[in-house]
Amino acid sequence: MDAFTQEMQEQLLKARDEIRAKLANEGDDFRQEAQTSSGRGDSSDLASDEGVYRKMEALNAMDARKLKAIEGALQRISDGKYGYCLQCGKKIPEGRLRAIPEAVLCVECKSANEKLGG
Numbered sequence: 246m247d248a249f250t251q252e253m254q255e256q257l258l259k260a261r262d263e264i265r266a267k268l269a270n271e272g273d274d275f276r277q278e279a280q281t282s283s284g285r286g287d288s289s290d291l292a293s294d295e296g297v298y299r300k301m302e303a304l305n306a307m308d309a310r311k312l313k314a315i316e317g318a319l320q321r322i323s324d325g326k327y328g329y330c331l332q333c334g335k336k337i338p339e340g341r342l343r344a345i346p347e348a349v350l351c352v353e354c355k356s357a358n359e360k361l362g363g
């Protein structure tokens with residue numbers, strides 16, 4: 246494994262732990278926020294419990310997706326395929342991986358997929 250891949254692996258492991266901890270604690274945090282935000286008055290979008298729970302659900306879905314992407318990237322590191330596009334096999338630029346360590350698609354394939362709705 247080269248130094249760059251090792252660096253990305255460390256980042257991915259750290260991000261995975263953070264998301265796991267967050268998903269485990271999120272329910273409690275948001276319940277507390279729901280109780281305290283009603284007295285602050287400066288965050289109108291969190292004014293109702295319903296809004297808070299909807300935000301929590303959206304965040305959970307986002308984190309769960311990211312966690313899956315991170316685990317996929319870690320799997321590709323152990324397979325020795327990290328840094329190459331899952332779809333076309335081209336090398337993903339290091340700059341892109343530094344910005345998004347869990348990226349497994351090059352920019353072209355990613356945007357092609359997004360056009361298809363995935």
Ligand SMILES: [Zn+2]
Nearest residue numbers: 330333351354
């Ligand atoms: Zn590609």
